[in-house]
Amino acid sequence: MRRDRALTRALQAWRVAAPTPGQTEELVALVRNLPRPGPFRVQMERERGARPSTGGSPLGILQLTLAQVGFFRPWFWLASLVTVAGGLAFIVLTGSSATTLLATLVPVLTALGVAHAFRAAGSGAWEVEMACPISPVHLTLGRLVVVVAYDILLGATASLVVWWGSPPLLLSALVLSWLTPLLLTASFALYLCVVLPLSAGAAGALAAGFWVAQVLVRRLGLGVSLFAGPGDPAWPLLQVVGLAVAGFFTLMSLRQAGAGLAITRARVGEVEGR
Numbered sequence: 001m002r003r004d005r006a007l008t009r010a011l012q013a014w015r016v017a018a019p020t021p022g023q024t025e026e027l028v029a030l031v032r033n034l035p036r037p038g039p040f041r042v043q044m045e046r047e048r049g050a051r052p053s054t055g056g057s058p059l060g061i062l063q064l065t066l067a068q069v070g071f072f073r074p075w076f077w078l079a080s081l082v083t084v085a086g087g088l089a090f091i092v093l094t095g096s097s098a099t100t101l102l103a104t105l106v107p108v109l110t111a112l113g114v115a116h117a118f119r120a121a122g123s124g125a126w127e128v129e130m131a132c133p134i135s136p137v138h139l140t141l142g143r144l145v146v147v148v149a150y151d152i153l154l155g156a157t158a159s160l161v162v163w164w165g166s167p168p169l170l171l172s173a174l175v176l177s178w179l180t181p182l183l184l185t186a187s188f189a190l191y192l193c194v195v196l197p198l199s200a201g202a203a204g205a206l207a208a209g210f211w212v213a214q215v216l217v218r219r220l221g222l223g224v225s226l227f228a229g230p231g232d233p234a235w236p237l238l239q240v241v242g243l244a245v246a247g248f249f250t251l252m253s254l255r256q257a258g259a260g261l262a263i264t265r266a267r268v269g270e271v272e273g274r
């Protein structure tokens with residue numbers, strides 16, 4: 001500890017001598033002799049500068065989302081599909097409650113998927129991200145949309161298979177029973193990965209365990225739970241609360257991603273101002 005303090009004081013007292021005019025001229029001469037960009041790169045940068053930016057538009061976000069699909073390996077898509085198919089087969093073979101099973105399985109699957117997607121959020125690779133023309137906020141949003149959209153597609157397909165031949169109102173109630181929990185667990189896992197940040201395994205396990213606990217509390221009648229079925233009196237209120245909490249977690253996560261960008265820009269400006 002004493003050695004660290006002594007080293008800190010020594011570094012604080014250390015001053016770098018200002019360059020002499022002769023050294024400045026040598027640096028300018030060296031920079032002037034550096035290789036110039038070739039005609040191809042000049043033309044490419046000119047076209048890129050003339051191209052309108054669509055990063056914040058719906059079209060730009062859609063393009064970014066599609067580009068994020070390549071981030072996931074084939075086993076990710078296959079494992080999610082097999083998990084939902086296994087749950088669907090369990091419902092058909094055992095006659096279990098489709099509402100409870102889908103409301104448990106789909107949100108847990110989404111929590112694990114989001115944790116996997118943001119497994120490198122705490123790696124400190126801001127320099128690499130800043131080299132990309134897309135801001136971390138857009139990267140975060142695009143990757144989140146990929147996971148959530150895929151799990152919504154799987155959940156909707158499973159709901160259609162279970163519902164087939166039943167009244168339409170049952171389908172809407174079935175979908176809403178897992179859709180709000182899906183958004184809640186996805187935003188919670190994102191918050192754990194980006195804001196705290198936790199490792200992918202810890203964030204996924206914590207978000208998934210949180211929702212499984214909510215389902216068990218309701219099933220066993222142990223207390224108040226955020227999970228409620230369409231027939232419960234508190235179901236509409238819990239849907240609103242769940243969506244509000246999901247929005248809060250998502251906004252906080254995007255704000256944290258933007259804060260990292262602002263910190264990096266402030267550091268760059270500080271260096272340029274010296």
